[in-house]
Amino acid sequence: MPSTNSFNTLSTLNVNGRQFRYFALNGGELASRPDIARLPMTTKILLENLLRHEDGVSCSRDDIEALVASAGCGSEQEIAYHPARVLMQDFTGVPAVVDLAAMRDALVKRGVDPEKINPLSKVDLVIDHSLSIDKFASGSAFEENVAIEMQRNHERYQFLKWGQGAFDNFSVVPPGTGICHQVNLEYLAKVTWSQSIDGEAYAYPDTLVGTDSHTTMINGLGVLGWGVGGIEAEAAMLGQPISMLIPDVVGFELSGQLREGITATDLVLRVVQMLRKHGVVGKFVEFYGSGLDQLPLADRATIANMAPEYGATCGFFPVDAQTIRYLHLSGREQDEVELVEAYSKAQGMWRDEHYQVPDFAAALHLDLSTVEPNLAGPKRPQDRVPVTGLKTATDDFLGLAGKAELLDTEYPLAGGELAGEELAMHHGDVVIAAITSCTNTSNPAVMLAAGLVAEKALAKGLQRKPWVKSSLAPGSRVVTDYLQQAGLQEPLDTLGFNLVGYGCTTCIGNSGPLPQVVEDNVTANDLVVCSVLSGNRNFEGRIHPLVQANWLASPPLVVAYALAGTTRIDLSRDALGKDSDGQPVYLRDIWPTNAEITDLMQIIDNAMFKKEYSEVFKGDDTWRAIDSGSSATYAFGDDSTYIQLPPFFEKQYRGKSTNITKAPVLALLGDSVTTDHISPAGAIPSDSPAAQFLRDKGVADADFNSYGSRRGNHQIMMRGTFGNIRIRNEMTPGVEGGYTRLCGETDPMFIYDAAMAYQSRNIDTVVIAGKEYGTGSSRDWAAKGTLLLGVRAVIVESFERIHRSNLVGMGVLPLQFLPGETRKTLSLTGDEQFDITGLDGQLVPKQQLAATVHYPSGEQRRITLQLRLDTAVEVEYYRAGGVLSYVLDRIVANA
Structure with a gap:
């Protein structure tokens, strides 16, 4: 650790007989500085980072003084930030590893040892973005989708296994484990990092950057991290600091409690709208207030996850008793948890009843009791719409699409999977209902609520509308454990929300094909149809090429709209359907109480987490059978349509x-x-330059895969640049x-x-x-x-x-x-x-x-x-x- 320690802050922390060296924010010359205590928690983490990396070159004493003097306000002072680790998912991770392989190739051409290119920081890559929902609403959907994924992506996965063997400090979490953010939250994150240097143990905050913008989800655990581009992440891996200006820190005070029936998704959509309106692009957001006392860690992670949607660099929650409870629940080791609490308290990074509100550049306030059921859409996550206003919002959108005179027109479905049923679709119908990973599936409360809605709906005799493609893609295997133990996976299965896999599916555009009869009806009649998903992104052309309106909602609402089959409905007063006696059934009849959800949450324990993460890097038989070779450089092949040597160094x-x-x-x-x-991530359109390139290479249309999966091939990606089907030049x-x-x-x-x-x-x-x-x-x-x-x-x-x-x-x-x-x-x-x-x-x-x-x-x-x-x-x-x-x-x- 190269610090010159000019402020003389290097101290010793005793944690139950274990000694740790650390750079104390209240030590040495800083001990008499009252302005340190008034710094936001995020600024304190940056301050510790500078103290630890002070070398007089990339980080000087003046940089440290400038950060202290900022008092939560941004400045034009440039600082060099060194994250402890890097997190990747495979869509962004594959091109990053391709770049590292290309750099090794370039070094060989210049007569330099290629192994000089190696990650100097800990790097974890979680394969979670390649799963597509080809199969759904069946008991075999998971096994079939995984088999298709492994077959389609064999070459990419072989390349990643090569990288795991070729590079130091680089680990790969195999497919079928969970999404990177939830694996990070439940397993990878330490909150307080420890490292042995020259025979002494050092403790410091766990910090990271990730190649997914929703890396901020870990802010809910009190870990400072945010998304960066793959290029910047590669630089961090290679020892380059993140160059940044001292940021503004905006405080967000939460008070009160959520009312009965209000979910974390409802809350986060309100927060997104407030902060996007305030303007926090390039700023840190830090949450505080009495409302945090009862706000579960999973709810915090939901809010932190959507920092990109409100535009902030991060959305941070300080370490407190809730953090410690979650670390125990998720199976962290006792000595790790003890270090987190002791270190956070020693550094003034602990929130409790003595918490002093820091100096912020600006502050907002939200009374949690005022939050109402929400969705967001149809094109942007910051465009919040109350559940009571969705019908009007949909009708307005249909009017803009030129369908105002056709709202009640029926378009019969004929043939295909739905043969024999007299069914008709309308503009505004829901064709995709996805409980998809990322924002919500870290949150047991909303996942159990979705299961309870399914159970109660079946008891009333309700079923999913046949034209709705439904799916359940949890963020980790732990979700399946508690849904099964609660007896709620079965009713979800019965409604068509069968497990389709563990990965980022619908939200990234891997929603897969619609049933052919539905697709034909949409295409033939130019239907404006909708998706409802529990994700965080609903941009144009992202979810599915044929779906123009996309609504973000909580998992239980996703189930409800699958039952309704349309967004042209006010769930506060319109019936979802009729029960077996022909009586109307309303959402209020099947919505679970908070007490029901709380009772079920008692089944979740740390044994579930320990079981699922005991062999997190092992993978299934197919993964383990992949032969990747052991060379220091990668043998790029001219015939590959997935992995090509990029020309960036020409x-x-x-x-x-x-x-x-x-x-x-x-x-x-x-x-x-x-x-x-x-740069779209979803399906490659059949009439695009990328599609023509693949055909010329002998690839059948059915094997095009997605732009996201082809990111290791610059020939595909440059042909897809500015190629979104909804972009308007x-x-x-x-x-x-x-x-x-x-x-x-x-x-x-x-x-x-x-x-x-x-x-x-x-x-x-x-x-x-x-x-x-x-x-x-x-x-x-x-x-x-x-x-x-x-x-x-x-x-x-x-x-x-x-x-x-x-x-x-x-x-x-x-x-x-x-x-x-x-x-x-x-x-x-x-x-x-x-x-x-x-x-x-x-x-x-x-x-x-x-x-x-x-x-x-x-x-x-x-x-x-x-x-x-x-x-x-x-x-x-x-x-x-x-x-x-x-x-x-x-x-x-x-x-």
Whole structure:
């Protein structure tokens, strides 16, 4: 541990006879500083991190003083943060390991030992994003889906097993175990980390970054962590600190208690709406108040999980008695739990009745008793709709879709799986009802509630509507244990919510095909249909290509809407159906009481967790049989359609110090363009450039798999960039999907084809967009694909945090219009060309750059753009052509 310890804070902590060295926030020169006690808990964790890594170079005494002086408010002071570990899932993990393998390949070509590329921090990769719901509503759905997953992804899994053997500090949790966030919450996280260094035990906060934006779920356990792009995670793995500005910390006070029948999902959707309205992009959010006293750890994790949806870097809950209870419940070792409590109290990181409200940059308040049943949608998680207002919201959406005159029209189903039944669908019907992992399945209360709703519905004689594709994909095997022990898996099965697997399914777009008769009906009649899912993302085109309206809801509400079969219903007053006596059945008749749920939760004990995590890295027979080899470098094969050597280290993609001249616009986009719009993760459309590439390689349409599963192949991913079926390029009005025009021409063409045409003429391009560009998942391919399409700069009104960082990490220039200036005030049509100057000189973080817009009329307009290279380190990364090239150059220079 290289700290120069200039504040003399290194101290000793005794925990039941065990000695730990630690950097005390109330020790040495800091002991007499009253401002330390008033710092937010998250700032204290950052402070300890700086004290521990103070070296006079990447972290100086001035950095530490600046952080203390910030008092919860952000500043332009750059600090270097060193997370203890890195968490990955396979969609983002595969390309990260591909990049590391490519870096080793590049070192061999330069005559340097390839094993100089190795993770220096602990890295866990959980395979959880590759499961697709091909089979559902049957007792064999789980086994069949797993078999399909292993067959489809054999090559990817073989590659990950190679990585596990080739790299130090790198572990893989096999498929079929659970989602990364829940495995992290239930098993991987320590809260307080301990490490032996030079024969002495050191204790410090467990911190991490993850390649999934919902890494923030672990904030519910008092662990500081957030999502970063795969590029930034790779840099952290290789020992590079996370360069960041001191953040604002926004306090969020919770008081009171949730009313009868209100779920954690209802609460989090209210929190998302409040914080998104307040504006917390790039900020830390820290929860406090008397409402935390009775707020279970699982509810906290639900709120923390959705930090990306409210825009914050993290949504943190301090360590307290609830944290300790959960650590015992989830089977952590007694000595680990004792260290957490002792360390947190010694550092002033413990919340109890003596908790002093810190200094925050701003604060919000919510009385938990005012929360009502909610959903969110149809396109954004921050658009909260009360259950009582869903029918109106759906009708409004159908009106915008041009279906206002067709709301009561029946569209009969014919043939297929539903043959013999006289059934008809309507606009607004639910075709997907998914209890999907991530947000809710860490929460026993809502999962048991879903089971109770199913049990009570069956007792009343209700059934799921036949056109609804239903699924249950828990976040871990522990969920199955307690559902079975409670006797609730059987009623869920009877309603069609059979176990389909353990993984991130519907929420990531792995919802699988609709029943053919339903798909045919939707397609033939241009039906606007809906999904209801217990996930956290509902962006356009993400859940299923044929489903235009997507509603986030609690697991018990997912069951209820599967029974109703439509979103054109007010569940507070409209009947779900009729019982066996022909009497109407309402939601209130089958909704469980809090007491019923609480009684059932007593069955959950730490034996369940210990059993399920005793062999967490073992995997099934198919996984163990995969032969991965043992070479230090990976043998990339030209014929592979899953894993290819990426070209990021080739000369044309290295840092460019030249000005941008006469760059045409590749895409002209609006507000809230998500990373799903830029780089979709779901199904590969049959008429796309990626599909044509796969066919040319001899891959059958049925084996296309998804964009997410193909992220190890840059040829697929660059063809899919800006390829979302719902993206709208203002250069091609009236045309939806990944299309554009060449500058000065009129015919629409695929964005990929236009990009290749420009590259063949050595012409750089730019992308123009509105506010909140890059919202959503921490998807590194949204930046990688942008680079490979030849885009030099992205010019927008505002960026979401992770995507801006990813663009920097790939050497793409992020620029913002100055306030009051937009693509609309500039009257841009996409036929303009851009000059951007000042790039060949000494760049300064956040400086302003001169630009010229060349209009097709011959008019020129000079504008000023804000450079969004926010720190000096980011300038260095950009100059090098991205962070990976920067690290590679340093390794070669020091070899």
